[in-house]
Structure formats: C-alpha cells, structure tokens
Amino acid sequence: MKAKASFMLMAIVSLAVVRSVDAQDLGPQFQKVKEGIYVYVGKEFNSNCGVILTQEGVVLIDSGHNPTDSRAILNAIKKLTSMPVRFLIDTEPHPDHTTGHFVFSPPAIVIAHEGASESMRSRERESPDRIQKMMTVSPEMRAALEGYRFIPPHIEYRQKMTLNVRERTFELMYLKGVHSEADTAVWLAKEGVLFSASAVVVNQYNILRPFVTIPDILAAAKMMKGLNPEVVIPGHGIPGTVKIFEDSEQYYALLLDRVGKMVREGKSLDQIKNELKMPEYDGWASKERIPSNIEAAYKAVKGG
Amino acid sequence: MKIRAGSGLFCVLYFLLVSPNLSAQDLGPLFKRMKDGIYVYAGKPGESNCTIILTQEGVVLIDSGNNPTDSQAVMKAVKQLTSQPIRFLINTEPHADHTTGHFVFSPPAIIIAAAGAGQSMRQAYNPERMKKMMEEPGEMGAAAKGYRLITPHVEYRDQMTLNLGERTFQLYYLKNVHSEADTAIWLPKERVLFTAASVGVKRFNNLRPFVSIPDTLAAIKMMKALNPEIVIPGHGDPGTVKILDDMERYYNSLMARVKQMAQQGKSLDEIKKELRIPGTEDWEGKDRFPNNIEAAYRAVKGS
Numbered sequence: 253m254k255a256k257a258s259f260m261l262m263a264i265v266s267l268a269v270v271r272s273v274d275a276q277d278l279g280p281q282f283q284k285v286k287e288g289i290y291v292y293v294g295k296e297f298n299s300n301c302g303v304i305l306t307q308e309g310v311v312l313i314d315s316g317h318n319p320t321d322s323r324a325i326l327n328a329i330k331k332l333t334s335m336p337v338r339f340l341i342d343t344e345p346h347p348d349h350t351t352g353h354f355v356f357s358p359p360a361i362v363i364a365h366e367g368a369s370e371s372m373r374s375r376e377r378e379s380p381d382r383i384q385k386m387m388t389v390s391p392e393m394r395a396a397l398e399g400y401r402f403i404p405p406h407i408e409y410r411q412k413m414t415l416n417v418r419e420r421t422f423e424l425m426y427l428k429g430v431h432s433e434a435d436t437a438v439w440l441a442k443e444g445v446l447f448s449a450s451a452v453v454v455n456q457y458n459i460l461r462p463f464v465t466i467p468d469i470l471a472a473a474k475m476m477k478g479l480n481p482e483v484v485i486p487g488h489g490i491p492g493t494v495k496i497f498e499d500s501e502q503y504y505a506l507l508l509d510r511v512g513k514m515v516r517e518g519k520s521l522d523q524i525k526n527e528l529k530m531p532e533y534d535g536w537a538s539k540e541r542i543p544s545n546i547e548a549a550y551k552a553v554k555g556g
Numbered sequence: 557m558k559i560r561a562g563s564g565l566f567c568v569l570y571f572l573l574v575s576p577n578l579s580a581q582d583l584g585p586l587f588k589r590m591k592d593g594i595y596v597y598a599g600k601p602g603e604s605n606c607t608i609i610l611t612q613e614g615v616v617l618i619d620s621g622n623n624p625t626d627s628q629a630v631m632k633a634v635k636q637l638t639s640q641p642i643r644f645l646i647n648t649e650p651h652a653d654h655t656t657g658h659f660v661f662s663p664p665a666i667i668i669a670a671a672g673a674g675q676s677m678r679q680a681y682n683p684e685r686m687k688k689m690m691e692e693p694g695e696m697g698a699a700a701k702g703y704r705l706i707t708p709h710v711e712y713r714d715q716m717t718l719n720l721g722e723r724t725f726q727l728y729y730l731k732n733v734h735s736e737a738d739t740a741i742w743l744p745k746e747r748v749l750f751t752a753a754s755v756g757v758k759r760f761n762n763l764r765p766f767v768s769i770p771d772t773l774a775a776i777k778m779m780k781a782l783n784p785e786i787v788i789p790g791h792g793d794p795g796t797v798k799i800l801d802d803m804e805r806y807y808n809s810l811m812a813r814v815k816q817m818a819q820q821g822k823s824l825d826e827i828k829k830e831l832r833i834p835g836t837e838d839w840e841g842k843d844r845f846p847n848n849i850e851a852a853y854r855a856v857k858g859s
Contacts, residue, residue, distance in 0.1 A: 308663075338666075358613075361643075361666060363710075366717065407668075410715040414671065417709060 278328040285483045285491055286443050290332070292316065292325050297456050297488045297537055299348045301325050302447055304440070308418040309338035312360065313438055313447045314487070315352035318386075319396035322352025339363060339415060341424065342405060343449035343487050344432040345371040347382070353403035355396075363415065364405040365426045365434035372404050408434075425475070427451050429468035431458065431487070437476055444482035451476070452500040454489025457533070457541040460548040466504050467552055473497040503533060504549075511549040521550050583633040588794065590786050591746050595637070596794050597621065597630050602759075602840065604653045604791055606630050607750065609743075612721035614643035617665065618741060618750050619790070620657035624689070624699035627657025644668060644718060646727065647708065648752035648790050649735040650676040656686075658706035668718065669708040670729045673737035677707050711737075728778070730754050732771035734761065734790070740775070742782050749784035755803040757792030760836070760844040763851040769807050770855055776804045807852075809833050814852040824853050 275284035283291045288305035294317045302313030303325065310329055316322040329337060337356045342349060342364035350372060353362055376382070387394045407413075415422040420440060427435040430451040438447040450458065451472045460466070476484075477497045485491040507530065514524045525546050580589040588596045593610035603622035608615060608630065615634055621627040634642060645665040647655055650673035658667060689700040710716075718725040723743060730738040733754035741750040753761065754775045763769070779787075780800050788794040810833055817827045828849050 366715070369719065404719065406719050407710065408717040408719070409712050412671075412713045413716070414711040415709060416674065416707065416711070 273331050278331060279324060281324070282328060283491060285485065286445055289440075289443060289445055290328070291485055291491050292321065292328070293490060294321065294488060297453070299488055300485060300491070302438075302485060303329060303332070304420065305333055305335075306338075306417045306420045309335040311415070311417055311420070311422065312337055312340040312356060313485075314343055314349040315340055315356055317348045318393065319352050319355060319400070320392050322355040323396045325352075326355055336360075338417060341415070341422065341438055342368055342434075342436065343438065343447055344435050345369075345375075346432055347375060349487070351383075351386075354399060354401045357403050357406075361407065362403060362405040363407040363409070363413070363424070365424075365436050366408045366410045368408055368434035369404040371433040372402070376402055427468075427472045429463060429465045430472050431461075431464060433463075437472070439476075439479055439481070441479075444480075445485065446476060446479060446481035446483065447485045448476055448487070448496070450487035452486055452496055454486055454492065454496055454499075455535065456489060456537040457539060457545055459538070459541045460544045462547075464548060465552060466508060466548050470501060470504060473501055503530075506530070506532065507545060507549045508552060511546060512553045515550065515553050521547065524550065578636060583636060584629060586629070587633060590788070590794060591748060594743075594746065594748060595633065596788055597626065597633070598793060599626065599791065602791065604753075605788060605794070606657075607788060608634055608637065609723065610638055610640070611723045614640045614720065616718070616720060616723070616725065617642055617645040617661060618788075619648055619654040620645060620661060622653045623696065624657050624660065624703065625695050627660040628699045630657075631660050641665075643720060646718070646725065646741055647673055647737075647739065648741065648750055649673075649738050650680075650708075651735055652680060652685075654790070655706075656703075659702060659704045662706050666710065667706060667708040668710040668712070668716070668727070670727075670737035670739045671711045671713045674707040674711055676736040677705065681705050730771075730775045732766055732768040733775050734764075734767060736766075740779055742779075742784070744782075747783070747785035748788065749779060749782055749786065750788045751779055751790065751800070753790030754779075755789055755799055756841070757789055757795065757799055758802075758839050759792055760839055760841040760848055762841070762844050763847045765850075767851055768855060769811060769851050773804065773807055776800050776807075780804075806833060806836060809835075810848060810852045811855060814849060815856045818853065818856050824850065827853065 275282040275290060281292050283293055285291055290303040292301040294300050298317035299314055301316045304311040310333060316325050337360040340356050340360040340362045345364060345368035383397060383400050387397050409424060411426050413424040423439040423441060425437045427437055427449055435449045435451060437449050451469055477494050481494060483491060484493055484496045486496055510528055511524055525543050528546055580587040580595055586597050588598055590596055595608045597606045599605050599622045604619055606621040607618040615638060621630050642661045642665040645661050645667050647669035650669060655677060686703050690697055690703055712727060714729050716727040726742040728740045730740050730752055738752045738754060740752055754772055780797060784797060786794060787796055787799045789799055813831055814827055828846050831849060
C-alpha cells in the first residue's frame with residue numbers, strides 16, 4: 253500500500269508540475285500541434301518524433317533520427333513534465349526511428365507491428381559495427397550514444413491495436429507494403445491527429461523498396477484520408493494536413509500514368525528509367541530515389 | 557547514466573541475492589510451481605486461476621485473481637519471490653472474477669487484453685457491488701480497500717507478442733469461446749499454455765448465447781497444435797493437453813448426440829430433458845448443461 257500511496261502522490265504532484273511551456277522554449281525544432289502534443293521535426297528530412305503528454309505519463313511516437321535527437325527530445329520532455337515516458341510507439345523499425353530507444357526504455361514500453369523486432373535484429377547482424385561507426389561522427393554523437401543498448405519492441409501487435417493511456421486513445425494501424433517491414437500509423441481520434449509513418453513523405457521522393465507497392469501506398473493514403481485528420485504528421489517532413497496525402501496521390505497518379513503510356517509504347521524498364529521526366533517535382537528532394545519509384549510503378553502497371 | 561548503471565547493478569544484485577529459491581509451498585497452499593519462475597495460484601473450486609511469471613525484467617501476471625483477497629495473496633507471494641515490479645498483467649478475459657483485482661497491481665502494471673475487454677468491463681461495472689465489497693467486515697473489505705476500475709491499457713486484435721527479458725508471450729484472441737474478449741497465452745520456449753476459460757476441467761462451461769461450439773472446437777484444435785507440455789485453464793487444476801482432449805471429446809459427443817436427436821425430430825426442450833453425456837456424471841456446473849445443449853442445437857441447426 254505504501255508503494256501505491258507514493259505512486260498516487262507522485263501522479264498528483266506530477267500533474268501539478270506539468271509545465272506550461274511554449275514550443276519555442278523547447279528548441280527550434282519543436283512544434284506544438286495540439287494541447288499536449290509536440291513534434292520534434294527532423295532537420296533536412298530526418299525523421300520526426302511525436303511527444304504526447306497524458307495524465308499518466310508521456311507517449312512518444314518514434315525516438316528521433318539520431319541519439320543526439322533523442323537526447324534533445326528527452327531534455328524537452330523534462331521541461332514539459334516530470335512524468336515518465338511510459339510508451340514509445342514505432343512507426344517503423346529502421347534505425348533512423350529506433351536507434352534512440354535506449355534513451356527512453358526503460359522505463360518506456362516499446363510497441364511496434366509484428367516483424368519489427370526481426371527487422372531490427374537483421375540490421376544489427378548486417379552491420380555489427382554500426383554504433384561504433386556512429387560514435388566517430390562527432391563528440392556530441394559519442395556522448396549521446398553513451399549507455400547504448402539494442403532495445404527491440406516489447407509489444408508486437410498484428411494488424412490493429414488500441415493503447416489507452418488515461419484521457420488519450422491511440423489507434424495503431426498496420427500499413428502493408430508502404431515503406432518498411434512493419435509500418436504503423438497512429439491515430440488520435442479525439443484530437444484529430446494522425447501520425448502517417450513513412451507511407452508518404454513531404455516534398456521528397458520516398459524510397460520504394462522491392463516489397464513496397466504503389467497500390468498499397470495509395471490504399472493506405474485513402475484509408476488515412478478517410479479518418480479525416482486535422483493534423484497529419486509524416487515520418488519525415490513538415491507536419492501538415494491531408495494535403496500531404498493529396499500531393500502524394502497526385503504524384504503517384506502522374507507517375508503511373510506516364511510509366512503506363514511508355515509501357516504501352518513498348519519501352520523497357522531501362523528505357524523508361526532513362527527517359528521519364530517528372531518536371532512537376534523538380535523541387536523534391538532525394539532524386540536518387542526516382543529509379544526505385546519508376547520500378548515500383550512499372551511493377552504496378554505490369555501487374556507484377 | 558547514473559540511473560542506467562544503477563539499474564544494471566540492481567539486476568545483477570537481484571539474481572545474486574534477491575531472487576529467492578522458494579518452493580511453491582512457501583508461498584501458500586494454493587500455489588503450484590509449474591516451471592522455473594512460473595507459479596499458479598490455483599483458485600478454490602470454481603474460482604479463477606492467477607499466474608505469476610518471473611522474468612529478468614520484472615513480473616508478468618496472467619489474470620488478477622478471483623477476488624481482491626486472492627489478488628492480495630498473489631501480491632504477497634510476488635513480494636516473496638522478487639523485488640522486481642509487476643510490469644504486465646494479461647487478461648484471459650474481462651469478467652470480474654479475473655479482473656476486479658487489477659487495482660492491486662496497476663499501477664505500475666500495464667494491463668493487456670483483447671479488443672472489447674475495456675468496453676465489457678465498463679458495461680459490467682457495478683459500483684454498488686464494489687461498495688458492498690469494500691464495506692464487508694474482515695478480510696474481503698480490507699482487501700478491496702482502494703478499489704478502482706482499471707481497464708486495459710493495451711487492447712490487441714487477433715494476435716500480439718509480448719517480449720520481456722528472456723521470455724516471449726504469444727497472445728491469441730479466441731473468438732466466441734466464453735466472453736467478449738478471450739485470450740490464450742502461449743510461452744513457446746517453456747511450452748506452457750494458458751487456455752483462458754475456453755475449456756474447463758471436469759466442469760460444464762457457461763456457454764452464453766454468442767458462444768459457439770464450432771468456434772470452441774477450432775480454438776481447441778489451434779491450441780492442441782501448439783503442442784503444450786503444461787495447460788493452465790482459466791478455472792480448474794492445471795494439467796496437460798488431456799484437458800483439451802477431454803473437452804474436445806465432450807463437445808464432439810454433445811454435438812453428435814444433439815444432431816442425432818434433432819434428426820429424430822426432437823425439439824430443443826425434449827433434447828434438454830432426455831440428453832445425458834456419458835463420462836460427465838461427476839462434472840461440476842450441471843446447471844450449465846442446458847445452455848451447452850442450446851449451443852449444440854444452434855450449431856446443429858446452423859443458426
């Protein structure tokens with residue numbers, strides 16, 4: 253009973269000390285998108301991290317691009333509340349969303365879609381010296397990596413899951429074939445806030461791996477638009493509205509149309525890669541990914 | 557960093573000094589040790605079971621005991637076994653005889669259940685019942701003190717995996733077997749299976765109108781295929797796969813007999829009056845046999 257009483261006291265005290273802090277006070281990369289919901293927007297298309305306060309503690313969406321980001325996020329959380337980070341939801345298992353888990357867990361419980369653990373482990377096996385290399389990037393990175401541990405998810409759900417943390421409800425939805433082996437959209441229905449994972453990005457070509465399909469991306473975008481979100485927070489890029497989905501839909505429609513025409517003209521995949529132009533998207537970043545986009549469109553057109 | 561180093565040191569100390577080598581008998585007469593670090597608090601006849609599972613990163617409970625007095629006994633045993641916190645509490649079902657004691661463990665425990673459990677618990681919540689329980693003189697009143705309705709934090713659909721320390725828990729939603737949100741829990745390395753209340757032990761199950769015998773048989777088949785060494789039902793003594801075999805045999809006999817009688821033109825009422833299933837003479841919960849026949853009749857008639 254002593255432990256319970258002290259926990260209750262802690263909760264009451266914590267509520268009293270949830271601080272009224274402006275996003276600007278947290279640092280230039282923070283945006284407040286709703287009461288108690290902040291986004292740490294990654295620099296130059298680095299991954300985003302959502303910080304969501306509840307009466308029972310903090311829920312994070314992803315853990316920052318690099319451990320330096322994770323440390324900055326932890327510092328901001330300490331300015332916002334004295335409550336612990338209770339849950340960390342991964343929108344995907346790639347290192348630019350998950351390396352910083354160790355900064356938050358323990359105590360945070362890490363949640364991801366089925367397959368996330370295996371994806372993380374296989375990357376660790378492929379590059380066992382990844383962390384050592386990362387340490388050489390800068391003294392700040394070395395300091396941020398102190399105490400690094402590989403933390404795979406505690407909870408791996410299949411298809412759908414609901415997380416209830418006091419006044420907030422998080423609906424987790426698996427997005428199939430959109431980016432990684434285990435993509436999760438996170439929907440806060442009451443707040444009208446949607447974390448769309450890396451299904452769509454903003455002003456940037458997405459990397460479309462061989463298992464990613466454009467029809468699956470379009471289906472995911474349609475499903476997420478159907479939720480009618482007020483705020484859309486992509487895995488990478490500036491948070492916005494459903495326009496993020498609409499822009500992606502327009503891009504993929506145009507890409508499919510042009511690739512389809514060239515296929516009907518009898519052109520090979522290599523010819524299409526050489527000749528296809530998308531001048532409407534000259535301003536988008538990561539142009540080296542255009543070939544993977546053309547390959548995905550070619551597969552979709554060919555029905556393969 | 558101080559905190560992390562401290563937590564590492566704590567883990568080492570825990571294994572060297574704190575993890576007590578207790579036998580189940582030291583915990584009390586209702587405890588049974590099933591495997592290393594896995595203890596079942598087997599409820600009194602008809603009451604629900606509750607299981608304590610120790611891991612290197614804390615405790616996982618399966619259900620929270622039939623009544624708050626049971627929950628308090630389980631909490632006492634956990635404290636005897638380890639100084640680590642209870643990190644997760646998995647519900648095999650949302651009914652009060654498995655969930656009333658949540659408040660004893662959460663916080664800090666995170667409650668996990670199948671989708672629909674939260675709604676089922678909120679609908680069934682009866683503040684009067686709890687008020688009465690808290691006002692009871694003696695042990696029950698004392699155990700129920702501080703009661704709060706604690707609904708699940710995590711509600712999964714279909715399947716979920718929980719990884720904690722060295723253990724893996726696979727959760728399977730069992731459709732239409734007992735409650736609105738039944739979960740079987742499988743520990744593949746330990747080959748221990750929690751069947752929820754999909755099956756009983758020498759006991760007729762309460763088959764509510766939405767419960768389907770074909771769904772229950774499908775659940776039994778799925779669970780048998782896991783090839784468990786130890787089977788821990790929601791109620792009744794833990795055992796082996798024989799628990800699943802016995803229930804499968806019973807439901808198959810029941811279905812066959814009801815089908816035969818229906819084909820002979822007998823009405824549901826006639827079947828209820830006449831039907832006996834050999835081998836169940838000593839089963840408990842005979843008042844539930846009529847709803848078992850109703851479920852078989854529904855299945856036979858395809859409704």
